[in-house]
Amino acid sequence: MPYFIIERNYAENVPVPFEAAPDINLINDEEDVRWVFSFLSVDHRKSYCLYEADSKEAILAAAARNGVPADVITEVEGRLMPSGLLASVT
Known part of the structure; x- marks a missing residue:
């Protein structure tokens, strides 16, 4: 299943x-x-969340039902490590 930030x-x-x-x-x-999981900004007014979902549309539907914003949704493929290697998302 794809991952999204x-x-x-x-x-x-x-x-x-x-x-x-x-x-x-x-x-x-x-x-x-x-x-x-999520990262929360120091001022507690912005978060960056990692989600697993079939599509952006599923994330938008969940966000709407939960009453939370989903301002930018980006599909991600992996984590680029300081060593230069690409690792799995989780």
């Missing part, structure tokens, strides 16, 4: 811990997408 921009700070995570994961399961 999602850039999300928030109007307000994202709370940590992110208490909505269990509910988001339930909806993601229904849309057949999997949230792998």
